Amino acid sequence: MSAVAAILGRELRLAGRTGADALTLVLFFVMVGAVMPFAIGPDRQLLGKLAPGIVWIAAFLSMLLGLDRLFRADEDDGTLLLFRQASIPLEAVVFAKMLAQWLLTALPVLIASPLLAILLSMDMASWGKTLLALLLGTPALTAFGTIGAAVTVGLKRGGLLGPVLMLPLSIPVLIFGVGVLTVMDGSTAPLLFVAALSLVSVAFCPFAAALALRVGSE
Amino acid sequence: MTLDSAAPKANWFSRLAHPGNFMAWSRPLLWPLGVFTTLVFAAGLWFAFYNSPADYQMGDTVRIMYIHVPNAWLSQFVYGVMFVAALGTLVWRHPLADVAQKAAAPLGATFTALALYSGSLWGRPTWGTFWEWDGRMTSTLVLFFIYLGIIALWRAFDDQLRAARIVAVVTLVGALDIPVIKFSVDWWNTLHQPASILTPAGPTMPASILTPLFIMMLGFTLLFLLLHLISMRTEILRRRTDSLSRQAAARSA
Numbered sequence: 001m002s003a004v005a006a007i008l009g010r011e012l013r014l015a016g017r018t019g020a021d022a023l024t025l026v027l028f029f030v031m032v033g034a035v036m037p038f039a040i041g042p043d044r045q046l047l048g049k050l051a052p053g054i055v056w057i058a059a060f061l062s063m064l065l066g067l068d069r070l071f072r073a074d075e076d077d078g079t080l081l082l083f084r085q086a087s088i089p090l091e092a093v094v095f096a097k098m099l100a101q102w103l104l105t106a107l108p109v110l111i112a113s114p115l116l117a118i119l120l121s122m123d124m125a126s127w128g129k130t131l132l133a134l135l136l137g138t139p140a141l142t143a144f145g146t147i148g149a150a151v152t153v154g155l156k157r158g159g160l161l162g163p164v165l166m167l168p169l170s171i172p173v174l175i176f177g178v179g180v181l182t183v184m185d186g187s188t189a190p191l192l193f194v195a196a197l198s199l200v201s202v203a204f205c206p207f208a209a210a211l212a213l214r215v216g217s218e
Numbered sequence: 219m220t221l222d223s224a225a226p227k228a229n230w231f232s233r234l235a236h237p238g239n240f241m242a243w244s245r246p247l248l249w250p251l252g253v254f255t256t257l258v259f260a261a262g263l264w265f266a267f268y269n270s271p272a273d274y275q276m277g278d279t280v281r282i283m284y285i286h287v288p289n290a291w292l293s294q295f296v297y298g299v300m301f302v303a304a305l306g307t308l309v310w311r312h313p314l315a316d317v318a319q320k321a322a323a324p325l326g327a328t329f330t331a332l333a334l335y336s337g338s339l340w341g342r343p344t345w346g347t348f349w350e351w352d353g354r355m356t357s358t359l360v361l362f363f364i365y366l367g368i369i370a371l372w373r374a375f376d377d378q379l380r381a382a383r384i385v386a387v388v389t390l391v392g393a394l395d396i397p398v399i400k401f402s403v404d405w406w407n408t409l410h411q412p413a414s415i416l417t418p419a420g421p422t423m424p425a426s427i428l429t430p431l432f433i434m435m436l437g438f439t440l441l442f443l444l445l446h447l448i449s450m451r452t453e454i455l456r457r458r459t460d461s462l463s464r465q466a467a468a469r470s471a
Binding site for chain 2: 147167
């Protein structure tokens with residue numbers, strides 16, 4: 001457990017020192033959202049209706065953007081090799097890195113979401129629901145992304161491939177995440193579904209990603 | 219310790235699947251299998267076009283089913299083959315499983331594309347739309363994307379042995395989509411009709427429609443097996459030429 005905490009701390013420190021990663025991500029997230037009104041016209045009513053979907057897409061894209069950094073640097077400087085030979089299982093290492101990845105890519109986006117809500121003229125209630133759905137759904141996106149990053153870590157030109165592989169799997173999260181807003185009678189079914197997807201994928205992805213890291217480098 | 223026990227005799231499974239042996243036993247199979255597939259297709263098409271009734275609601279468009287359903291069935295069956303081959307790669311380190319995996323992916327993608335295409339041709343006259351974001355269509359489209367991703371991943375690696383293991387992991391993860399496709403018509407009650415062949419109460423179609431359907435499904439499955447064998451052989455030959463040209467380059471250097 002302390003090893004997991006140590007790896008988590010290392011990741012956060014590294015990100016904190018090199019600095020601008022999270023900020024760039026937030027900038028990208030807000031910009032994607034801000035470009036939308038130009039693409040579909042500044043009709044406030046239409047924007048308000050589409051806003052939850054736009055926020056989801058923007059969050060989705062910015063999380064994919066940050067994927068490549070997950071294992072790449074560790075692979076390049078040999079840290080990953082040390083992790084594989086460490087006394088704690090590789091799955092635990094992957095879990096710690098996944099947690100750090102969520103804190104570094106999903107959390108800033110969640111914090112920046114009120115800004116986008118104002119720009120897209122969302123009302124308070126639907127912003128609250130979107131935030132809740134994002135909070136529950138982003139762990140699943142990070143988990144699938146971790147597999148994608150682990151699978152493509154050995155590739156020189158694999159930057160886009162990880163997202164392409166994991167995008168189809170993330171579609172259910174998007175469906176139910178946006179479904180939270182469109183459901184009529186205030187039923188919590190889509191929300192529970194998103195939470196279930198996150199729980200299952202967070203439990204299952206460290207194993208798949210660790211397997212990919214192991215078989216990819218022998 | 220005798221020499222004999224040090225090198226255990228290979229069981230029939232490994233003997234059957236050794237690449238060299240595979241090339242030997244699969245060669246005489248190709249022509250008979252090809253002829254048989256053609257005959258089954260001829261019979262199936264004759265039944266489908268001349269010897270089966272038009273549907274009382276859909277009319278002659280029901281005949282699209284004889285193409286659509288076999289392709290949809292194969293889109294999932296091929297993934298099943300890839301799943302088993304992926305297990306073969308990861309668990310048994312089987313050299314032929316790598317080849318089987320790689321050869322199946324483009325075939326699966328093609329059958330899935332044909333299922334989507336024939337489905338949308340069928341959907342236009344019967345539902346009035348080429349496409350609807352209904353559970354089964356969405357999940358089949360996702361399957362198509364997964365196939366394409368797997369093909370792209372194969373092509374991104376230089377070292378095919380390593381690629382096989384990595385792709386195997388992705389194949390196992392992507393298999394989550396298969397049960398979703400199967401049960402999508404039960405979970406979401408939408409446009410696509412529910413299961414009508416494998417139901418607890420037996421098929422819901424009359425024998426006059428079921429017969430051509432089963433013949434066509436058999437024909438398409440045989441076609442897949444034939445194409446799979448051929449492209450596995452091609453892949454093995456390609457690897458041989460690769461290693462030969464590497465050897466030649468090493469010698470000349």
